[in-house]
Amino acid sequence: MSAFKTPIGRVRGRGSAKDGTQTFWHQRLTALALVPLAVLFIGFMIALTGDDYATAVSMMRSPVVSVLMLMFLLIGFYHMSIGLAHVVEDYVHWELGKIGLIVAIKLGCLGLALACVLSVIKLSFGSAA
Amino acid sequence: MAESQAGAGKPPVMRPRPLSPHLQIYGWKITMAASITHRITGVGLGIGSLLLTGWLLALADGPESYAALQEFLGSWFGKLVLLGFTWSLMYHLCNGLRHLFWDVGYGFDVATANRTAGAAFAGSVLLTIIAWVLAYMYRGAV
Numbered sequence: 001m002s003a004f005k006t007p008i009g010r011v012r013g014r015g016s017a018k019d020g021t022q023t024f025w026h027q028r029l030t031a032l033a034l035v036p037l038a039v040l041f042i043g044f045m046i047a048l049t050g051d052d053y054a055t056a057v058s059m060m061r062s063p064v065v066s067v068l069m070l071m072f073l074l075i076g077f078y079h080m081s082i083g084l085a086h087v088v089e090d091y092v093h094w095e096l097g098k099i100g101l102i103v104a105i106k107l108g109c110l111g112l113a114l115a116c117v118l119s120v121i122k123l124s125f126g127s128a129a
Numbered sequence: 130m131a132e133s134q135a136g137a138g139k140p141p142v143m144r145p146r147p148l149s150p151h152l153q154i155y156g157w158k159i160t161m162a163a164s165i166t167h168r169i170t171g172v173g174l175g176i177g178s179l180l181l182t183g184w185l186l187a188l189a190d191g192p193e194s195y196a197a198l199q200e201f202l203g204s205w206f207g208k209l210v211l212l213g214f215t216w217s218l219m220y221h222l223c224n225g226l227r228h229l230f231w232d233v234g235y236g237f238d239v240a241t242a243n244r245t246a247g248a249a250f251a252g253s254v255l256l257t258i259i260a261w262v263l264a265y266m267y268r269g270a271v
Contacts, residue, residue, distance in 0.1 A: 009166075034222075035226065038222055039222075042218065042260060046263045048223045049265075050268030053195045056188060057188065076178070081177060083175075087168060087171070087172060112179070119189035120185060122189045
């Protein structure tokens with residue numbers, strides 16, 4: 001049936017081509033941002049090793065730590081959702097399974113990101129213990 | 130045909146014919162190992178993000194939850210998971226830098242690509258060791 005359609009008819013309704021490289025670009029942009037953020041995250045985790053609960057909580061109360069942690073988490077989970085979806089697109093060829101997995105990845109990453117953000121905000125406002 | 134008739138008696142000298150590229154035909158190269166390891170560590174970090182989420186939730190939940198999580202992380206299995214998480218993050222970071230340099234057009238020639246692949250493997254192991262040594266120094270133990 002599509003053989004009888006004109007080229008413009010075939011592409012109509014499939015979205016603008018102008019954002020075709022958006023995912024690719026966002027993957028690179030988030031990767032670049034994650035280089036310093038991951039280094040800071042590793043440093044923070046090393047500094048926390050062996051510390052008791054009160055010290056860990058008091059460090060999380062610092063606005064600088066909170067903001068950097070939120071940036072690392074939000075950008076990290078976004079980068080992760082792009083990467084994991086990419087892996088599924090490459091290896092899962094059953095269309096329904098592919099779409100199901102990609103939806104699960106996107107929703108899962110959003111859920112994890114929100115759980116992390118909620119925890120960081122709660123700690124930052126100091127309502128824990 | 131003419132060549133094989135001229136050299137009668139001897140087996141015809143054949144030029145090696147080009148083979149169609151296929152994953153099973155290619156020899157294993159370090160750049161291929163670096164590429165697939167980037168994917169594997171990426172998926173590994175996805176699993177590791179569950180641990181990070183758990184850690185933040187436990188910290189926000191209170192001292193009891195935090196103590197329970199710390200106990201798990203202190204066990205041999207917890208330490209193994211944490212070691213895998215650390216190395217995956219270091220490797221994905223090192224090899225990610227290679228990707229970023231490729232994206233701006235550097236490091237594509239075979240010699241450089243081989244060298245940087247080796248550097249990503251060696252560097253990630255070295256950085257993992259440094260991170261763990263620093264962590265144990267902060268801990269005051271060992």
